[in-house]
Amino acid sequence: MSSKQVSFLENLKKVLPDESVVQDELVLSENSRDFGQLSEMPINPIAVVFPTEAQQVQQLMQLATEFGMPVISRGAGTGVSGGVHVLGEAVILNLSRMNRILDIRPDDEIAVVEPGVINHDLNVAVAKFGLMYAPDPASYKMSTLGGNVATNAGGLRCAKYGVTRESVLSLDVVLADGRLIRVGKNTFKGVAGYDLTALFTGSEGTLGVVVRAVLRLRYLPVDERDVSLLFPSLEEAVHGVQLIAKARIQPAILELIDHATIQVLDKQYSTNLSASGGAMLLARLDGYGAAREEEAIREVFADRNVVLSSAGSSEATQLIEMRRTSRGDTKDDAYRTGEDVAIPKSKMVEYVHRLQAAAKQERVDLRMISHVGDGNLHPTFSVEPDDVGDPLARLHRAVESSVRIALEMGGTITGEHGVGLIKKDWLPWEQSADVLQLQRSIKSLLDPLNILNPGKAI
Amino acid sequence: MSSKQVSFLENLKKVLPDESVVQDELVLSENSRDFGQLSEMPINPIAVVFPTEAQQVQQLMQLATEFGMPVISRGAGTGVSGGVHVLGEAVILNLSRMNRILDIRPDDEIAVVEPGVINHDLNVAVAKFGLMYAPDPASYKMSTLGGNVATNAGGLRCAKYGVTRESVLSLDVVLADGRLIRVGKNTFKGVAGYDLTALFTGSEGTLGVVVRAVLRLRYLPVDERDVSLLFPSLEEAVHGVQLIAKARIQPAILELIDHATIQVLDKQYSTNLSASGGAMLLARLDGYGAAREEEAIREVFADRNVVLSSAGSSEATQLIEMRRTSRGDTKDDAYRTGEDVAIPKSKMVEYVHRLQAAAKQERVDLRMISHVGDGNLHPTFSVEPDDVGDPLARLHRAVESSVRIALEMGGTITGEHGVGLIKKDWLPWEQSADVLQLQRSIKSLLDPLNILNPGKAI
Ligand SMILES: Cc1cc2nc3c(=O)[nH]c(=O)nc-3n(C[C@H](O)[C@H](O)[C@H](O)COP(=O)(O)OP(=O)(O)OC[C@H]3O[C@@H](n4cnc5c(N)ncnc54)[C@H](O)[C@@H]3O)c2cc1C
Ligand SMILES: Cc1cc2nc3c(=O)[nH]c(=O)nc-3n(C[C@H](O)[C@H](O)[C@H](O)COP(=O)(O)OP(=O)(O)OC[C@H]3O[C@@H](n4cnc5c(N)ncnc54)[C@H](O)[C@@H]3O)c2cc1C
Numbered sequence: 001m002s003s004k005q006v007s008f009l010e011n012l013k014k015v016l017p018d019e020s021v022v023q024d025e026l027v028l029s030e031n032s033r034d035f036g037q038l039s040e041m042p043i044n045p046i047a048v049v050f051p052t053e054a055q056q057v058q059q060l061m062q063l064a065t066e067f068g069m070p071v072i073s074r075g076a077g078t079g080v081s082g083g084v085h086v087l088g089e090a091v092i093l094n095l096s097r098m099n100r101i102l103d104i105r106p107d108d109e110i111a112v113v114e115p116g117v118i119n120h121d122l123n124v125a126v127a128k129f130g131l132m133y134a135p136d137p138a139s140y141k142m143s144t145l146g147g148n149v150a151t152n153a154g155g156l157r158c159a160k161y162g163v164t165r166e167s168v169l170s171l172d173v174v175l176a177d178g179r180l181i182r183v184g185k186n187t188f189k190g191v192a193g194y195d196l197t198a199l200f201t202g203s204e205g206t207l208g209v210v211v212r213a214v215l216r217l218r219y220l221p222v223d224e225r226d227v228s229l230l231f232p233s234l235e236e237a238v239h240g241v242q243l244i245a246k247a248r249i250q251p252a253i254l255e256l257i258d259h260a261t262i263q264v265l266d267k268q269y270s271t272n273l274s275a276s277g278g279a280m281l282l283a284r285l286d287g288y289g290a291a292r293e294e295e296a297i298r299e300v301f302a303d304r305n306v307v308l309s310s311a312g313s314s315e316a317t318q319l320i321e322m323r324r325t326s327r328g329d330t331k332d333d334a335y336r337t338g339e340d341v342a343i344p345k346s347k348m349v350e351y352v353h354r355l356q357a358a359a360k361q362e363r364v365d366l367r368m369i370s371h372v373g374d375g376n377l378h379p380t381f382s383v384e385p386d387d388v389g390d391p392l393a394r395l396h397r398a399v400e401s402s403v404r405i406a407l408e409m410g411g412t413i414t415g416e417h418g419v420g421l422i423k424k425d426w427l428p429w430e431q432s433a434d435v436l437q438l439q440r441s442i443k444s445l446l447d448p449l450n451i452l453n454p455g456k457a458i
Numbered sequence: 459m460s461s462k463q464v465s466f467l468e469n470l471k472k473v474l475p476d477e478s479v480v481q482d483e484l485v486l487s488e489n490s491r492d493f494g495q496l497s498e499m500p501i502n503p504i505a506v507v508f509p510t511e512a513q514q515v516q517q518l519m520q521l522a523t524e525f526g527m528p529v530i531s532r533g534a535g536t537g538v539s540g541g542v543h544v545l546g547e548a549v550i551l552n553l554s555r556m557n558r559i560l561d562i563r564p565d566d567e568i569a570v571v572e573p574g575v576i577n578h579d580l581n582v583a584v585a586k587f588g589l590m591y592a593p594d595p596a597s598y599k600m601s602t603l604g605g606n607v608a609t610n611a612g613g614l615r616c617a618k619y620g621v622t623r624e625s626v627l628s629l630d631v632v633l634a635d636g637r638l639i640r641v642g643k644n645t646f647k648g649v650a651g652y653d654l655t656a657l658f659t660g661s662e663g664t665l666g667v668v669v670r671a672v673l674r675l676r677y678l679p680v681d682e683r684d685v686s687l688l689f690p691s692l693e694e695a696v697h698g699v700q701l702i703a704k705a706r707i708q709p710a711i712l713e714l715i716d717h718a719t720i721q722v723l724d725k726q727y728s729t730n731l732s733a734s735g736g737a738m739l740l741a742r743l744d745g746y747g748a749a750r751e752e753e754a755i756r757e758v759f760a761d762r763n764v765v766l767s768s769a770g771s772s773e774a775t776q777l778i779e780m781r782r783t784s785r786g787d788t789k790d791d792a793y794r795t796g797e798d799v800a801i802p803k804s805k806m807v808e809y810v811h812r813l814q815a816a817a818k819q820e821r822v823d824l825r826m827i828s829h830v831g832d833g834n835l836h837p838t839f840s841v842e843p844d845d846v847g848d849p850l851a852r853l854h855r856a857v858e859s860s861v862r863i864a865l866e867m868g869g870t871i872t873g874e875h876g877v878g879l880i881k882k883d884w885l886p887w888e889q890s891a892d893v894l895q896l897q898r899s900i901k902s903l904l905d906p907l908n909i910l911n912p913g914k915a916i
Contacts, residue, residue, distance in 0.1 A: 105802070105804065107700060107803060107804030108802040108803050108804045108805075109703070109803060110802070130704075130706070151649065152649045152653070154647055158647070162620065162624065163647060165653070165656070166620065166624060175892075179892055181890060181892045181893050181896065182890065182893070183893060185800070185869075185870040185888075186802050186868045186869070186870075187800035187801060187802055187832075187833050187834075187868075187869055187870055187873065188800070188832045188833055188834075189612055189616070189621060189800045189829075189832045189833065189834045189870075189873040189874055190800050190870035190872065190873055191609065191610045191660050191872050191873070191874055191875070191876050191877075192870050192871055192872050192877060192881070192885060192888055192889065193877065193885060193889060193893070193894075193897050193915070193916055194657060194660070194661055194665075194897050194900060194916065195610070195623070195653075195656045195657060195659065195660055196893070196896065196897070198623070198653045198656030198657070199652060199653060199656070199657055201653065202649050202652070202653055203652055207652075219703060219704070219706040219708075220706065221706065222706045242565060245567070245677060246588075246677070248588070248677040248678065248679065248680045248745075248746075249746070250677075250745065287706075287708065287747050288706075288707070288747030288750040288751045288754065289745050289746030289747025289748070289750065290747075292746040292747065292750075293746045296746065342643070342645035342646070342647045342648055343645060344563070344566040344568070344644050344645055345565060345566050345567060346563065346565030346566045347566075371647075374645075374646045374647045375645050375646055375647070376645075376646075376647045410644045410645075411643075411644070411645055412643040412644075412645055412647075412648040412650050413650055414648065414649050414650050415645065415647040415648055415649070416647055416649055417649070418649050419649075419650060419651065423650075427650060427651060430650055431650065431651060432639060432640065434637055434639045435639050435640070435641060435651070435654070436651075438639065438654065438904075439651050439652050439654070441903055442652060442900070442903065445899055445900065445903055446896075457651070458651050458652065
């Protein structure tokens with residue numbers, strides 16, 4: 001450890017409680033990375049700091065500014081873009097102990113939370129009041145609301161209720177120099193000044209540390225109807241999404257799982273779904289219109305070669321639960337990469353075609369799971385480690401193709417997972433030099449010493 | 459005209475077509491202000507520039523940078539915060555001739571527009587495809603989409619479909635120095651880099667000129683049911699909003715009009731509504747659940763002292779149409795001021811009480827019309843010009859009270875109209891010095907010479 005690092009930690013320990021500055025090797029290594037699969041191995045941070053209140057975060061940032069010490073904010077580390085990976089000298093600011101629900105105001109339909117609250121825990125707490133917090137990444141039982149805000153997380157219910165940004169009303173943010181600011185408002189509408197709340201939302205810990213959030217809640221729907229639709233092929237399933245939209249049905253959830261993923265579910269849950277079809281749509285209809293929307297879906301697909309779950313059965317609900325809680329492949333190993341493009345809706349069928357062609361050409365395995373109602377696709381590519389002909393190079397080329405094709409079709413390199421480290425090289429494929437420059441200058445404005453999660457996101 | 463101004467205009471006329479630089483007195487004066495009621499009289503701009511393409515906007519901004527010439531972007535001038543008021547040397551950049559709908563992509567559910575397209579015109583064009591552009595300020599037949607974006611306009615349908623921000627996917631923006639950048643994405647989801655689209659949305663022409671927007675559309679609802687509810691008092695009407703929410707009903711539109719406003723409608727449309735009650739809620743239920751939501755509303759208010767429009771009648775629909783197209787009092791004269799606070803939902807009844815008390819104390823007339831489903835209230839205060847005891851001072855005090863009380867209750871000074879010039883003095887009541895400073899530094903970053911709508915919004 002350098003003398004700067006020693007001196008920084010000494011100073012830190014003077015101001016923070018003993019138990020909040022941890023240097024245990026195991027804790028350091030557990031906090032050195034997230035679920036993102038990165039070729040470069042992470043190193044250990046010099047310490048992991050576990051604040052229990054905002055003031056401690058301020059004290060940390062004051063010292064970090066004084067010493068020029070990089071600080072990486074961390075929620076649960078479920079990110080899949082390497083957003084919390086440690087590649088150089090850094091302290092991890094682990095916010096998991098700031099996990100109090102500070103206030104639930106049912107009649108205002110808002111909750112006030114610390115950043116370390118787990119998404120699911122908030123939903124359990126507000127359900128008592130007949131309310132829900134809508135954005136539900138598939139990691140909802142693990143990931144923190146602070147992490148959700150910092151990545152502008154999507155989720156299953158976002159098809160109808162919008163992504164995290166649409167539910168964030170106000171944030172308390174500790175700036176790089178330790179100042180604490182409050183941005184946004186407590187009301188659903190409000191346009192006083194620039195939209196700084198949206199600026200911090202999705203900024204992946206590079207502009208400030210979120211230490212408190214005012215979140216919009218919604219009343220739980222009066223009714224929910226789940227339908228599964230088994231299509232002969234992936235293309236037909238994707239086309240089904242268009243048919244549902246044209247029937248003016250707005251599902252709360254509309255997920256796609258392909259044949260290979262169905263097989264994984266079969267294995268995991270001892271089901272036998274893969275026997276009967278190619279790809280599946282899982283739809284949840286909710287609210288006062290749920291029953292009529294279910295009927296409408298059944299009408300749309302009545303004369304088509306589609307197998308629907310029978311009305312009133314719990315089949316589709318179980319499948320959605322599997323999809324929601326399934327870890328799937330997200331903990332990527334070195335021979336598997338999951339992507340996160342979003343595509344204009346009309347192009348999805350063509351995209352799937354070209355994706356399949358690219359996978360075939362590079363002889364890589366392809367499967368797909370998608371928040372397809374929003375055009376957000378998660379293809380996963382994999383190769384056999386002992387295969388001939390440089391499998392990793394082929395994997396890499398297939399992944400790059402998937403991203404290039406998405407961009408050619410007017411899509412984006414990341415629908416919800418964020419840029420982190422993993423997608424940084426692709427950002428210039430999507431955004432112009434001027435836009436990148438503007439983002440860098442906003443970063444410099446807020447973090448002139450480049451100590452907040454340096455090297456990530458932009 | 460100063461020699462700088464003469465030389466600036468000479469240079470401008472060299473690069474722009476003749477008809478696009480106008481110095482006609484009438485045009486100058488028409489373009490010197492918006493609907494906002496300001497004590498200081500606006501002056502004429504030195505010219506009004508009417509570009510027909512983005513490149514001309516770039517040329518204008520290049521020259522403006524060279525000469526340090528202030529430029530005020532203008533849509534239709536329907537703003538009510540003095541956002542386009544000319545108080546010093548300035549050119550008006552009038553975008554009304556850049557009014558082409560560039561593309562409608564029904565299967566992507568998006569439209570690409572120039573900034574001068576009138577909100578309603580887009581809705582007419584996309585209705586052919588069964589689609590709508592949801593955010594509908596009451597000025598929708600006059601205001602431009604560029605102006606809507608620049609103010610992050612709200613509207614009637616925003617209760618269910620969100621404000622303008624939620625429908626803006628991508629923007630082309632000409633920066634102060636004339637560079638053209640494209641921010642955002644063509645897809646519903648996307649988190650690549652910082653949310654610059656949200657930063658420009660609502661920035662009231664102070665950070666850049668919007669020259670093209672990609673807007674999200676939605677399918678038109680399959681069904682619409684309108685209900686009017688007449689309550690004995692304003693407080694009971696406001697309380698009714700809570701009851702509707704608790705029944706988990708999500709109206710597309712939920713507007714409040716008070717007794718005085720009902721009387722105005724009576725006069726304007728020769729109706730006789732005011733005879734029968736105190737205040738009115740107007741609700742539109744839409745989508746597959748419309749009929750069931752209408753039933754649910756009728757159940758909620760069945761045993762209460764509320765008069766509902768009879769089922770199947772067109773009464774409520776006509777009232778909503780009146781509310782939507784009524785100019786109301788928005789063209790304020792000097793003895794009348796309309797406000798635009800938003801309040802946490804649970805506090806609305808108390809707010810109305812205190813507002814009435816404040817109006818009574820200052821002996822000013824109070825009425826109210828509201829996007830109440832979102833907690834966004836528009837009280838209007840007025841005095842008789844020839845009244846004794848300095849009516850204008852009393853008017854001023856009542857307005858300030860309304861804003862201070864809103865802030866005390868955790869509300870905001872502006873729900874949707876923006877800060878413009880009129881609310882600038884109140885911004886420090888709501889936001890801390892650090893937040894104001896941060897906004898100013900973002901402004902300096904993007905507009906170092908302070909030539910984009912200087913003195914407005916922040
Ligand atoms: C099984 C699984 C399913 C998933 N499903 C989805 C999904 O459906 N949708 C989706 O969007 N994502 C999904 N993800 C990705 C991930 O869960 C989300 O990105 C989530 O929001 C990360 O939350 P976290 O608490 O784990 O944050 P972390 O991984 O700890 O951090 C993520 C980023 O946020 C920053 N950060 C964290 N907390 C703060 C804070 N308080 N202040 C400032 N910056 C902070 C970090 O620096 C980092 O850049 C999934 C991941 C897994 C493993
Ligand atoms: C009868 C009436 C009803 C109204 N109802 C509502 C309502 O329900 N909800 C609501 O939110 N507002 C409402 N308003 C206010 C107003 O209509 C909105 O603010 C509207 O969005 C302004 O659009 P505009 O084209 O008239 O913009 P303008 O008034 O011309 O400009 C407004 C602001 O945007 C900037 N601007 C305009 N175009 C551009 C551009 N292309 N690039 C950059 N900056 C630009 C201007 O500089 C100015 O700061 C109402 C006004 C009236 C008169």
